[in-house]
Amino acid sequence: MWFFRSPSIVYGEDSISFFNELPQRRLVIVTDGNIIRAGLLQKIKNELPSDSEILIIDDVPIEPTISYVLSLKGRIIDFNPDLIIGLGGGSCMDCAKVVFVTYERPDIDLHDITPLVNLDLRKKARLILIPTTSGTGSECSWAAVISDDDHGRKNEFASPEIIADFAIIDPAMVSSLPEPVRKSTAVDALAHAIEARSSTWKNSYSDIFSDKAVELISGNLFDAISHPENMEAVSNVHMGASMAGLAFSNSQITLAHSLGHSLGAHFKIPHGISVGIFLPHVIRFNYAESKGEYVALNKKFPPNLRKRYLYLTVENFLKVLSMPVKISDLNIKKDEYEKKMDSMVSVALESTGTVLNPRDAGRAELEMFLREIE
């Protein structure tokens, strides 16, 4: 017995008009300053019923911490919303998920947001997520990454109960993404799709979404970058990212994410970059165990990008995107990197992604990956 979990998905151009008929009236919108400056919050507000009362949380940091999330609890409880909306990239949406939990269950410890605890949510409100990048898949997943206060660890809170009620996949929310963000978030999405396909929890449902996600992202990303006015390409990448989110949410991620989370937490590197840097190495390491899956995925790349093996294709994909491939590309000093080696290995070892990798990896293998990118 197993499950396939998904929010209800509203997608395509003009899908934010879904808010016209919203039954809720007391709304909390969790977002950040960049989203407001880009005019995206206003686009949502324009669609809301005129008698809505709105509390806007507009200062979600790039890496929200446990203290930050807990600092919002009192304001949210006092406002008494019947809907919480996460609007932004992964940080805003993950923050909204955890805010949703602290509002519904102010009594629980955030570390109890695990699949093993019955949270019993949705007694007060519902949750809607609107991605403004095409990458994290958070709008479709039941995970939320929140850092420790010292940023030494990214906690992977996860529960099927924090999956959104609705995910709104509107290309208008990503039409003006800066190019570096479009690239790095797309690499994150690609990693979700590839790792979901090879996880030991992979299943027929998640496989379908992995395959389609790779096809949509790899087949449209370069058009979306060079011609962001091409809404079909932008929309395809955006949908591909949400499909990758559905895939990994239902089969989990593996080693590239374990290592990427650890590297990112230790050196403050954007998620897509820190995960992408390990992806070809992990595929090569897993090749014998996941050959069938990797061969199937390789065929989903356009012929002009495809190489003989998936890890070569992914290497080529990253190269064409000019993504970092070594720590020297990230301006990390070698001695600093060496000092943090043991801690990086330990954090990666604790990740569930390490457990669900198709090939066993212990401390020695994790250190090997970290040295391969030196």
Next chain:
Amino acid sequence: MYKFPSEEWAKAYYEKLNANSDYRDSARDWEGDITLVINADQGLERDAYLYLDLYHGTCRRYIFTTDPEHIPKSEFTYSGKFGNWKKLINSEVDPIKGILTGKFKMKGSMSKIMRYTKAAKLMVNTASLVPSVF
């Protein structure tokens, strides 16, 4: 071959766990005891308990009993029916999926256990290495 559950099986498991260097490595910071509860089911008349005192990657002692009065109160318990334990030991059930689908119940700090999923997996893998009859 060792009959599961039994004192002989428990001793064999204890020895294999302590010989497992991967487990020792992944649980090197772990401090906490756990009781595995095998609930009576077809093929097992009485509940059985295997108490494991786990500390820094080693199992310091174990107690096997069918009397719950004879085991210390432990930080964690992992319980399931005998039939589901058979599937777990035969690698037919994933230990975390087992909880998510109601085949097993876990009590204790979930935040702590979720940081040691690798060690938990290796504990289960070690059980699969004990030649078992049911």
